[in-house]
Amino acid sequence: MNIGEAARLSGLSAKMIRHYEQIKLLKPAVRSEAGYRQYDAQNITVLKFIRQARVLGFSIAQIDELLSLWQDPARSSRxxxxxxxxxxxxxxxxxxxxxxxxxxxxxxxxxxxxxxxxxxxxxxxxxxxxxx
The missing domain is CATH 1.20.5 (Single alpha-helices involved in coiled-coils or other helix-helix interfaces)
Structure with missing residues (x-):
């Protein structure tokens, strides 16, 4: 899906999605032959995670840490x-x-x-x- 659809599904703006990619909170999107960003369901899940963490007021650094922990099956809940x-x-x-x-x-x-x-x-x- 394109960035507009990803924005709609995640509740974020396209500008914020590009920003999160730029600061490496979100892995860069796969690009189509025409150079357009393409997102999949996993990207949307991550974007929703980021959005919810921002709603709760977590800083970008904290969200980065939480994303790393979330994606690490060996993490401790501690x-x-x-x-x-x-x-x-x-x-x-x-x-x-x-x-x-x-x-x-x-x-x-x-x-x-x-x-x-x-x-x-x-x-x-x-x-x-x-x-x-």
Whole structure:
């Protein structure tokens, strides 16, 4: 199948498929005599794997590692779990940072009267924080 069909079946854009080939996350596609990329069912399976891993926020390096583990029948599940645990720890850290950002923004918004007065508690707090 051509790249358009591969994109449709995998849920990725043709541009992303070409990108994944370029960065060697996906093996280069077989080319037709006319030079068009040709994909098979195995390629689609790999593309779907990559897409799902990206949806979960895994980095390209982590996806590369997971693909290697997935394609290695001698792998241990411990190695796969370790990659997922490291990613989860990063996600949890990011969630804590986002929660702190949310609380700060809520406090700033609550402190702002939001009326016609030129005094703005949000701008005041931002300027104080930038001086720290």
């Amino acid at each position: 190695a796969v779990k370790q990659v997922a645990q490291q990613h989860l720890a990063a996600v949890e850290h990011k969630m804590q940072e986002l929660a702190a950002m949310q609380a700060t923004l809520q406090n700033m918004i609550s402190a702002c009267s939001g009326d016609e007065d030129s005094h703005c508690a949000i701008l005041e707090q931002l300027s104080q924080q930038s001086e720290a």
